[in-house]
Amino acid sequence: MTREPIEERKLFSLFFTSLKQTMEISQLMNLKKFNFNYVIFIVLCAIIAYVFRAGDTYIMKPVWRKRVEPHYYSNRDFPTLEDRLPSPIITDLEGDGVNEIILISNDYKLTSLALPDKTKDEDDLTLPHVVVKNKIQLPIATKEDGGTSRPVVMATGFTVSYQSMIQIRKQIIVIATDDWQVFCYSHDFQLLWKQRLMNIAHVRLTYKIKAMDVMITSHNVRKNDEGLVIIGGSFSHTVHDTNTTKVSNDTTPENATKEDNSLTHFSSFAVSAIDGSTRWHHLPGDFGEIDTSVKDIHGDHHWKLALKRHRLHVGESPWNLYKQEIWKYLPHFWNNLEDTKIKLGRFQKQDEAIMDNQQKQKSALRPEHIMGYAYGGQRPHTDDEHIVNPNVVVIHNHNGLEVLNLLTGQPVTQFPLASDGAIYLDIDYDGYVDRVSWGAEEGRSPCYVDIWRLQPVKEKMEGLAVCKLFRVFFSSSWAYDEDILKKLPPIIIKSISRKTGILRHLLGHHLPTDKQPYDIITMGSYGRVSSYDKEGNVNWQVGTPASWSIESQDRKREVDSAPEKLQQYMDSFYPSRHLMSLQVYGYKDTMVMSGWSNIAIVDLKEGNLLASHSLPCQPSSPLVVGDFDNDGLNDVIVTCKLGYLGFSLHHHTNHIYTMLYAGMVFGAILILSWLCSPATYYSNEKEEDSETDEDRMDDY
Numbered sequence: 001m002t003r004e005p006i007e008e009r010k011l012f013s014l015f016f017t018s019l020k021q022t023m024e025i026s027q028l029m030n031l032k033k034f035n036f037n038y039v040i041f042i043v044l045c046a047i048i049a050y051v052f053r054a055g056d057t058y059i060m061k062p063v064w065r066k067r068v069e070p071h072y073y074s075n076r077d078f079p080t081l082e083d084r085l086p087s088p089i090i091t092d093l094e095g096d097g098v099n100e101i102i103l104i105s106n107d108y109k110l111t112s113l114a115l116p117d118k119t120k121d122e123d124d125l126t127l128p129h130v131v132v133k134n135k136i137q138l139p140i141a142t143k144e145d146g147g148t149s150r151p152v153v154m155a156t157g158f159t160v161s162y163q164s165m166i167q168i169r170k171q172i173i174v175i176a177t178d179d180w181q182v183f184c185y186s187h188d189f190q191l192l193w194k195q196r197l198m199n200i201a202h203v204r205l206t207y208k209i210k211a212m213d214v215m216i217t218s219h220n221v222r223k224n225d226e227g228l229v230i231i232g233g234s235f236s237h238t239v240h241d242t243n244t245t246k247v248s249n250d251t252t253p254e255n256a257t258k259e260d261n262s263l264t265h266f267s268s269f270a271v272s273a274i275d276g277s278t279r280w281h282h283l284p285g286d287f288g289e290i291d292t293s294v295k296d297i298h299g300d301h302h303w304k305l306a307l308k309r310h311r312l313h314v315g316e317s318p319w320n321l322y323k324q325e326i327w328k329y330l331p332h333f334w335n336n337l338e339d340t341k342i343k344l345g346r347f348q349k350q351d352e353a354i355m356d357n358q359q360k361q362k363s364a365l366r367p368e369h370i371m372g373y374a375y376g377g378q379r380p381h382t383d384d385e386h387i388v389n390p391n392v393v394v395i396h397n398h399n400g401l402e403v404l405n406l407l408t409g410q411p412v413t414q415f416p417l418a419s420d421g422a423i424y425l426d427i428d429y430d431g432y433v434d435r436v437s438w439g440a441e442e443g444r445s446p447c448y449v450d451i452w453r454l455q456p457v458k459e460k461m462e463g464l465a466v467c468k469l470f471r472v473f474f475s476s477s478w479a480y481d482e483d484i485l486k487k488l489p490p491i492i493i494k495s496i497s498r499k500t501g502i503l504r505h506l507l508g509h510h511l512p513t514d515k516q517p518y519d520i521i522t523m524g525s526y527g528r529v530s531s532y533d534k535e536g537n538v539n540w541q542v543g544t545p546a547s548w549s550i551e552s553q554d555r556k557r558e559v560d561s562a563p564e565k566l567q568q569y570m571d572s573f574y575p576s577r578h579l580m581s582l583q584v585y586g587y588k589d590t591m592v593m594s595g596w597s598n599i600a601i602v603d604l605k606e607g608n609l610l611a612s613h614s615l616p617c618q619p620s621s622p623l624v625v626g627d628f629d630n631d632g633l634n635d636v637i638v639t640c641k642l643g644y645l646g647f648s649l650h651h652h653t654n655h656i657y658t659m660l661y662a663g664m665v666f667g668a669i670l671i672l673s674w675l676c677s678p679a680t681y682y683s684n685e686k687e688e689d690s691e692t693d694e695d696r697m698d699d700y
């Protein structure tokens with residue numbers, strides 16, 4: 001055998017060896033590429049699992065009841081407006097970290113309630129009654145006509161200022177009646193004092209309570225006050241015919257007019273929390289009035305605000321000097337007694353604001369709250385205690401916004417607004433107040449929401465047809481069938497809705513701005529809740545079982561044959577809605593709504609129906625929200641003909657379903673990608689070619 005064939009054989013052997021190594025490297029490269037695809041698939045599956053994840057679910061469960069006997073009602077059958085009592089309060093009276101339910105029963109007993117024992121037999125399908133911890137009869141005086149005073153408002157609060165996390169404070173309870181009687185109780189239901197602020201016994205047949213509220217604060221006018229109780233209220237005529245007004249023989253027309261002003265005027269009182277002695281009051285003529293020319297009040301004003309702008313109390317300043325502070329208390333809405341609110345605030349004129357910011361003291365209360373924890377992870381406190389060095393009392397009533405000095409009661413300023421049921425706010429951030437009307441007037445349909453610009457020229461900015469269902473290819477309307485007897489006002493909040501759509505995304509609607517737009521949340525008798533922006537664009541729509549349209553139509557149809565049904569519908573049924581947060585001290589991004597026979601909770605971000613439950617009776621008072629079972633989630637109390645019902649909200653996570661779904665999707669994509677991968681096909685072909693070359697080499 002010659003040397004040349006041997007060298008040639010070595011060259012062939014070296015060639016095939018290098019070729020084999022190249023193929024192994026190529027296969028290794030393909031394997032790495034295959035592993036990189038795995039990473040892509042994992043990321044893709046994670047995105048899919050997140051986008052299509054199983055959302056958390058919420059369930060409403062009735063957990064307690066408190067029965068009310070019908071014979072306590074004025075007609076001995078069903079509750080009316082005359083029988084309505086202050087709404088229950090869910091709060092921690094004793095500072096022990098456990099919330100109680102404070103309510104006034106129909107026999108005028110102040111009651112503290114606790115939840116029933118959880119070890120109850122689960123086979124018992126009846127709803128348990130609450131446990132009464134404390135109960136006391138209110139010392140309500142009998143009126144001259146044989147009737148009794150009726151409690152109108154109730155509040156709880158602290159008389160000692162917040163100091164630290166180790167401090168234990170106990171609250172007091174204050175109740176005000178429709179004839180200006182005020183009762184104050186300690187946390188253990190001991191009567192501390194009672195006071196009659198105004199005597200109206202001689203005119204109670206011709207006047208009725210129109211607006212009233214009470215607030216408790218730990219600030220003092222005198223050193224030994226141990227807090228203040230601030231009460232405000234006004235009356236209205238029971239009849240508009242002056243001939244039916246009973247006036248004594250020795251009463252002159254001037255005295256009658258003076259008496260009428262003292263009752264219809266929104267009067268305010270501040271009394272000491274320790275003994276009920278009066279510290280100041282704001283009654284007609286207390287601080288006088290001076291004539292003021294409109295030219296002396298610089299700044300713009302619209303026609304409704306100018307109705308009473310030429311009359312100011314002594315020492316009172318025009319509202320536009322406190323414009324920035326007043327804007328913080330908008331939107332303003334007043335439609336009935338429940339909308340009357342008394343709050344604390346700090347007002348400084350614009351030229352004094354800089355000095356005020358430099359002299360502010362630090363508060364022991366942190367402004368941030370931890371969601372899901374009682375009182376935000378801090379000791380029990382009220383919202384007003386977050387205001388550093390308050391100096392005014394801000395009152396929302398039928399006259400608009402009234403601002404009084406906290407220490408003297410002297411009017412600081414007022415922002416008059418019409419009591420027409422409209423919502424007032426600066427919806428377009430142009431520095432002027434706008435008016436949002438929704439059909440609050442009697443006989444008007446709530447299906448049309450109009451936004452009016454009042455400055456500098458009154459004009460209609462936008463009209464929203466809210467009784468319309470929008471779909472991709474069609475829309476339908478139920479405006480002619482909407483109930484005009486029982487209506488719910490819209491809710492206007494800073495925008496939290498998650499707007500969808502490629503066009504909105506390209507236009508930058510998702511980008512944050514300094515001027516956060518508003519969401520207009522509407523609801524009606526069909527149970528449909530909708531969210532709009534101020535231009536009338538639909539953010540989302542959702543249907544709920546909290547409706548009452550069918551019941552309304554049935555009673556209108558039977559008005560001749562059964563007029564008592566329509567009368568009961570008008571006098572007793574009270575649909576309501578309440579802005580709430582799911583977690584205690586969380587963001588108020590949900591709404592609870594009550595209908596004829598159902599209650600529902602709606603997410604205001606995406607318009608999802610979170611939870612609902614049926615009702616055994618029709619609601620007769622506003623809904624109450626609070627955490628009565630101390631689990632970190634807000635619960636709901638419904639008042640109806642049969643009494644009080646407590647619904648507990650329960651949260652369930654669906655992580656297991658999400659993991660199963662993600663695993664199935666990941667496995668399916670992995671198998672399909674492996675089967676359809678071209679790398680697998682070419683790898684098999686290369687292995688076959690390599691084996692063929694090796695066989696040829698061996699043959700050679």
